Amino acid sequence: MEPDEAADVLGDLSPEMAANAIAEMEDAEVVIPLLSYPDETAGGLMTTAVLSLSPHKTAHEAIEILRAETPGSDIPYYLYVVDEEKKLMGVVGLRDLIVAQPEMVVQDFMDPDVRFATTEMDQEDVAHMMVRYDLAALPVVSDDGVLWGVITHDDSMEVLEEEATEDIYRLANVSDADLSIDSSIGLSVKRRLPWLFLSALTALFASWVITRFESVIAQVALLAAFLSVVAGLGGNTATQSLAIIVRAIALGEIEFRHAWKTVLKESAIGLIDGIAVGLVVGVGVYLWTDNYIIGIVLCLALIVNMFVAAIAGTLVPLFLKAIGQDPALASSVVVTAITDSVGFAVFLGMAAYALTVWS
Amino acid sequence: MEPDEAADVLGDLSPEMAANAIAEMEDAEVVIPLLSYPDETAGGLMTTAVLSLSPHKTAHEAIEILRAETPGSDIPYYLYVVDEEKKLMGVVGLRDLIVAQPEMVVQDFMDPDVRFATTEMDQEDVAHMMVRYDLAALPVVSDDGVLWGVITHDDSMEVLEEEATEDIYRLANVSDADLSIDSSIGLSVKRRLPWLFLSALTALFASWVITRFESVIAQVALLAAFLSVVAGLGGNTATQSLAIIVRAIALGEIEFRHAWKTVLKESAIGLIDGIAVGLVVGVGVYLWTDNYIIGIVLCLALIVNMFVAAIAGTLVPLFLKAIGQDPALASSVVVTAITDSVGFAVFLGMAAYALTVWS
Numbered sequence: 259m260e261p262d263e264a265a266d267v268l269g270d271l272s273p274e275m276a277a278n279a280i281a282e283m284e285d286a287e288v289v290i291p292l293l294s295y296p297d298e299t300a301g302g303l304m305t306t307a308v309l310s311l312s313p314h315k316t317a318h319e320a321i322e323i324l325r326a327e328t329p330g331s332d333i334p335y336y337l338y339v340v341d342e343e344k345k346l347m348g349v350v351g352l353r354d355l356i357v358a359q360p361e362m363v364v365q366d367f368m369d370p371d372v373r374f375a376t377t378e379m380d381q382e383d384v385a386h387m388m389v390r391y392d393l394a395a396l397p398v399v400s401d402d403g404v405l406w407g408v409i410t411h412d413d414s415m416e417v418l419e420e421e422a423t424e425d426i427y428r429l430a431n432v433s434d435a436d437l438s439i440d441s442s443i444g445l446s447v448k449r450r451l452p453w454l455f456l457s458a459l460t461a462l463f464a465s466w467v468i469t470r471f472e473s474v475i476a477q478v479a480l481l482a483a484f485l486s487v488v489a490g491l492g493g494n495t496a497t498q499s500l501a502i503i504v505r506a507i508a509l510g511e512i513e514f515r516h517a518w519k520t521v522l523k524e525s526a527i528g529l530i531d532g533i534a535v536g537l538v539v540g541v542g543v544y545l546w547t548d549n550y551i552i553g554i555v556l557c558l559a560l561i562v563n564m565f566v567a568a569i570a571g572t573l574v575p576l577f578l579k580a581i582g583q584d585p586a587l588a589s590s591v592v593v594t595a596i597t598d599s600v601g602f603a604v605f606l607g608m609a610a611y612a613l614t615v616w617s
Numbered sequence: 618m619e620p621d622e623a624a625d626v627l628g629d630l631s632p633e634m635a636a637n638a639i640a641e642m643e644d645a646e647v648v649i650p651l652l653s654y655p656d657e658t659a660g661g662l663m664t665t666a667v668l669s670l671s672p673h674k675t676a677h678e679a680i681e682i683l684r685a686e687t688p689g690s691d692i693p694y695y696l697y698v699v700d701e702e703k704k705l706m707g708v709v710g711l712r713d714l715i716v717a718q719p720e721m722v723v724q725d726f727m728d729p730d731v732r733f734a735t736t737e738m739d740q741e742d743v744a745h746m747m748v749r750y751d752l753a754a755l756p757v758v759s760d761d762g763v764l765w766g767v768i769t770h771d772d773s774m775e776v777l778e779e780e781a782t783e784d785i786y787r788l789a790n791v792s793d794a795d796l797s798i799d800s801s802i803g804l805s806v807k808r809r810l811p812w813l814f815l816s817a818l819t820a821l822f823a824s825w826v827i828t829r830f831e832s833v834i835a836q837v838a839l840l841a842a843f844l845s846v847v848a849g850l851g852g853n854t855a856t857q858s859l860a861i862i863v864r865a866i867a868l869g870e871i872e873f874r875h876a877w878k879t880v881l882k883e884s885a886i887g888l889i890d891g892i893a894v895g896l897v898v899g900v901g902v903y904l905w906t907d908n909y910i911i912g913i914v915l916c917l918a919l920i921v922n923m924f925v926a927a928i929a930g931t932l933v934p935l936f937l938k939a940i941g942q943d944p945a946l947a948s949s950v951v952v953t954a955i956t957d958s959v960g961f962a963v964f965l966g967m968a969a970y971a972l973t974v975w976s
Contacts, residue, residue: 422781430860501789
């Protein structure tokens with residue numbers, strides 16, 4: 259087991275079990291420092307097996323250091339240059355080292371503009387930084403600039419995979435990215451059932467909205483057939499906006515001071531889509547049922563609900579992100595609750611009004 | 618612009634425009650070979666700027682080759698060893714090169730067990746291979762073993778990001794991974810509206826199912842209030858299964874000959890969740906409405922629909938994958954069509970029967 263994996267495992271154990279495990283470990287001195295960093299930070303992700311170098315060494319001496327390393331260890335891509343206090347000063351690529359004259363001093367050919375992460379940085383920010391700058395490895399320093407470890411491209415790839423799984427799951431109301439097709443039935447039920455209960459609760463609220471119009475439905479039972487059309491299209495429109503916004507937040511594409519532009523744009527899309535679908539479905543349902551009131555009311559309800567859905571699907575994840583929550587978490591439950599209730603109230607409310615006026 | 622990016626751009630141009638662009642290019646000889654590979658393959662993804670080496674060179678000569686390379690080009694992580702016919706024979710890591718004695722011959726310290734991709738391999742399979750084996754770079758060879766290029770970790774990370782975006786979008790019925798919050802309103806409507814029309818069509822089919830029970834609803838208008846609960850929970854259960862299966866397929870975790878186990882497990886989860894939610898909601902609605910028929914019928918309909926939903930949410934993406942389609946594409950529309958129609962038919966059918974028997 260690698261030291262950083264060992265630290266992950268230890269972090270999940272009870273204190274006594276962890277103490278026993280550490281006592282039996284050969285490389286405990288490498289694992290223990292990792293234990294103090296939270297799991298989802300650069301500190302928790304890094305490996306402490308990092309090759310560092312004094313700036314006063316020559317290229318030849320640097321090569322000797324590399325030669326002394328066990329060949330079995332992780333292949334390093336860069337050597338990091340640190341001063342006497344272990345503070346990060348620069349970086350030397352293996353290629354630079356190879357092409358340097360043997361007697362050249364490291365500080366004369368190192369790159370002093372080295373990108374780094376701090377130990378408490380979020381692991382997703384680290385992964386995005388490595389993608390943006392095409393880095394094979396990124397050094398990790400504490401607040402005082404001391405080099406503690408390194409994160410390699412494979413760590414950051416795993417973070418990105420994990421993050422994508424998390425977003426897909428959370429949009430689908432599965433709360434735990436650890437869940438997979440190999441999870442036990444018991445664990446799956448435990449992770450999925452609470453969301454279904456929450457969803458039942460919001461669905462029952464929407465039911466309550468419908469009961470307010472029981473007399474209208476009793477009068478025109480056909481109205482009931484189109485409730486699901488209003489709810490379904492609201493839900494779909496909102497899900498589209500949600501997916502675009504959640505993904506944009508994950509990829510760091512949203513600038514919050516320009517968020518109002520995104521909200522405006524999504525609401526315009528919702529309105530255009532609503533008018534298009536509303537007109538086609540309204541006319542279609544009129545031709546089918548020969549009931550022009552249902553056709554008109556359905557058309558208008560779709561326009562309103564799809565407009566509201568696009569706004570809710572945009573604002574809810576932005577709001578969750580702004581208050582420091584995961585934008586994907588609970589977004590779909592909240593948004594569905596809004597679109598269902600608004601959709602039913604608008605559709606049945608307008609139907610009730612139309613029946614009073616036209617009957 | 619890098620040669621591989623230039624090839625991407627050229628591939629999207631009309632033949633005349635591409636010819637003009639090539640005529641004005643400085644490194645056309647690097648770009649042209651890339652044009653013959655489809656976009657989503659290893660051949661389309663690789664860069665042809667790969668450092669190769671004869672097995673008879675010494676470590677010292679290899680270092681001279683590296684020194685002669687322009688420092689501005691991509692930093693290589695490995696040197697690939699090829700025979701006179703350019704066939705891939707082995708790999709030399711930069712670290713191996715550094716620690717080798719200068720007079721050592723490359724074929725004596727190269728690693729002959731080199732992992733590689735073939736030009737026509739799917740780019741997602743390449744990315745997963747690089748993640749599995751923690752590779753910073755992967756050489757790409759044609760069918761006859763000739764080395765054509767290399768794919769680096771940053772390329773494969775971009776593929777993984779793109780793939781995750783695609784899955785998230787497709788599950789949300791947005792058909793184009795190129796869409797982002799920066800896309801124009803026109804393009805967004807064009808990509809999203811067709812899915813909404815498709816969704817309207819399936820919703821209207823579910824409406825038609827409801828109209829078959831118009832007389833039952835006219836008799837007990839309150840039934841209409843709970844249609845959305847049946848549909849909503851069916852949809853949610855199916856979405857959970859969909860997310861787990863689509864992600865498992867994307868991460869290569871599913872073995873198709875064991876797919877029946879997954880179907881069995883998901884259906885068990887759907888049944889357990891259905892019984893739990895059905896009982897709680899059934900009792901709750903009975904207490905609320907004081908109508909035991911609605912309570913019992915709703916409980917049973919939820920159990921049946923959530924059971925069916927979990928099976929549909931598992932089988933539909935597996936089926937799409939089996940016939941060579943993207944499992945995320947259209948899955949949610951098809952699955953929702955199934956759960957809505959089944960849910961409404963079961964709920965209203967049982968209600969009709971109960972009213973006949975008990976009234």
